Amino acid sequence: xxxxxxxxxxxxxxSLATTAKENNASLKLFLNYFxxxxxDIQDWNCCGSSSTHSVNSKLALSLAAxxxxxxxxxxxxxxxxxxxxxxxxxxxxxxxxxxEKQKEYEKHFAKTYNxxxxxxxxxxxxxxxxxxxxFKNLTGRLNGLKIAPYYGCMLARPPSxxxxxxxxxxxxxxxxxxxxxxxxWPFLSSCCGTFLSVxxxxxxxxxxxxxxxGAIQSGAECIVTxxxxxxxxxxxxCRPENxxxxxxxxEILSLALEGKASKGWFKRHLIDPEPILQQRQLIPCQxx
Amino acid sequence: MESITYGHVAPDFVDQVEMMSHANxxxxxxxxxxxxxCPFCEDMDYLPNxxxxxxxxxxxxxxxxxxxxxxxxxxxxxxMECPNSVxxxxxxxxxxxxxxxxxxxxxxxxxxSFHNAVVDSISRYGRTHKLEIMMRYKICEKEFFTDIDLxxxxxxxxxxxxxxxxxxxxxAIKSLFEMAEGK
Ligand code: SF4
Ligand code: SF4
Numbered sequence: 001x002x003x004x005x006x007x008x009x010x011x012x013x014x015s016l017a018t019t020a021k022e023n024n025a026s027l028k029l030f031l032n033y034f035x036x037x038x039x040d041i042q043d044w045n046c047c048g049s050s051s052t053h054s055v056n057s058k059l060a061l062s063l064a065a066x067x068x069x070x071x072x073x074x075x076x077x078x079x080x081x082x083x084x085x086x087x088x089x090x091x092x093x094x095x096x097x098x099x100e101k102q103k104e105y106e107k108h109f110a111k112t113y114n115x116x117x118x119x120x121x122x123x124x125x126x127x128x129x130x131x132x133x134x135f136k137n138l139t140g141r142l143n144g145l146k147i148a149p150y151y152g153c154m155l156a157r158p159p160s161x162x163x164x165x166x167x168x169x170x171x172x173x174x175x176x177x178x179x180x181x182x183x184x185w186p187f188l189s190s191c192c193g194t195f196l197s198v199x200x201x202x203x204x205x206x207x208x209x210x211x212x213x214g215a216i217q218s219g220a221e222c223i224v225t226x227x228x229x230x231x232x233x234x235x236x237x238c239r240p241e242n243x244x245x246x247x248x249x250x251e252i253l254s255l256a257l258e259g260k261a262s263k264g265w266f267k268r269h270l271i272d273p274e275p276i277l278q279q280r281q282l283i284p285c286q287x288x
Numbered sequence: 289m290e291s292i293t294y295g296h297v298a299p300d301f302v303d304q305v306e307m308m309s310h311a312n313x314x315x316x317x318x319x320x321x322x323x324x325x326c327p328f329c330e331d332m333d334y335l336p337n338x339x340x341x342x343x344x345x346x347x348x349x350x351x352x353x354x355x356x357x358x359x360x361x362x363x364x365x366x367x368m369e370c371p372n373s374v375x376x377x378x379x380x381x382x383x384x385x386x387x388x389x390x391x392x393x394x395x396x397x398x399x400x401s402f403h404n405a406v407v408d409s410i411s412r413y414g415r416t417h418k419l420e421i422m423m424r425y426k427i428c429e430k431e432f433f434t435d436i437d438l439x440x441x442x443x444x445x446x447x448x449x450x451x452x453x454x455x456x457x458x459x460a461i462k463s464l465f466e467m468a469e470g471k
Contacts, residue, residue, distance in 0.1 A: 051406035159373035
């Protein structure tokens with residue numbers, strides 16, 4: 001089976017729309033290949049990011065809420081960025097827990113609130129795809145590429161959400177089923193330093209280099225992350241001696257679709273992944 | 289790491305924090321799992337669980353002036369470890385907001401300027417514009433010369449867009465900011 005026809009609405013978020021365009025492009029290409037079509041939420045806005053809730057809870061709720069009200073109510077909403085997923089998820093939980101807030105925002109947006117809007121994590125979608133047997137024909141495609149799976153804090157949640165699925169192990173499982181080899185290493189869920197990379201770079205540098213050294217010592221040839229923020233931090237705060245290519249999860253998935261991955265994505269990386277791609281004969285084709 | 293001295297007690301501080309954060313601080317039995325797991329604890333002046341204790345002791349000023357509340361990035365790593373479901377990230381959010389609201393001298397001004405630069409960017413475009421956030425932050429912190437090489441490299445790789453990606457409905461964003469200000 002090669003397709004899983006699905007129409008999803010999609011929240012790209014600021015990182016995927018800008019700094020991590022290659023993440024966005026590879027994600028869309030990969031899903032498109034299996035007939036999963038994404039439509040961006042019309043005129044979506046920033047989820048609030050880490051900063052808004054740090055200084056203004058009400059504003060954080062309002063920013064996230066606008067996206068929830070804008071999303072088409074009859075389709076699941078796919079959110080690729082783990083940060084955005086958490087922000088929108090927390091806003092939804094807050095609204096679902098308060099009739100008063102629901103009413104306030106219904107009045108503000110002049111729309112009815114749908115407490116049952118399905119927020120779909122990219123990982124959950126991958127689980128569904130795998131369960132549908134979509135990856136069966138792709139075995140062996142990654143030619144034994146040695147991967148350090150890196151989750152950072154992307155799966156960590158506040159206590160009010162601690163009964164939800166964890167999905168640790170999904171990167172490993174998926175990579176292995178496509179012919180990659182995942183290493184075991186201690187830093188898979190160690191935070192990358194997020195925004196401290198800007199305001200306290202020495203702290204982020206310490207964390208990032210610890211992570212990078214860990215990956216090198218584990219024998220990995222690259223790191224795979226599903227968070228664009230982690231991707232950027234690992235690349236920009238890594239000291240030259242600790243360099244190891246970093247891939248977006250969706251780029252690696254697309255590399256398993258022979259001849260589909262685009263050279264242009266990898267050109268945007270700050271740590272050049274081409275040597276390892278060549279060595280493993282994973283040759284991206286299109287130039288756009 | 290500083291030891292704490294009991295003093296300047298504000299007995300209602302704990303109520304204020306619990307009300308704002310919806311976290312139940314008396315659930316904490318100081319097992320230290322949060323602090324052991326926190327990736328930033330080496331650079332904090334008080335460990336996260338110590339902050340909880342200080343809040344319970346009413347040590348308002350010391351807590352609000354601490355670097356810990358700003359170094360916490362809200363990564364929730366601690367929440368995954370806490371056996372008693374204390375929402376540390378929510379507590380830290382509340383503490384930062386109280387510190388700002390009460391005009392306390394902020395220990396980590398750079399981090400605070402960064403948050404403001406992000407919120408500012410959202411108010412202008414409805415989305416974050418990374419290049420402008422970096423520039424504003426650098427100007428605000430007078431750090432003109434750090435990371436220039438990096439900035440240029442990111443520009444050349446088109447990791448930093450010159451122009452922002454923006455929301456069309458500017459009024460809608462403005463109204464969200466007004467709503468948050470209680471207008
Ligand atoms: S992990 Fe939870 S119970 Fe243990 S010290 Fe931290 S907040 Fe308290
Ligand atoms: S949420 Fe804050 S206190 Fe908890 S682990 Fe992350 S940075 Fe540390």
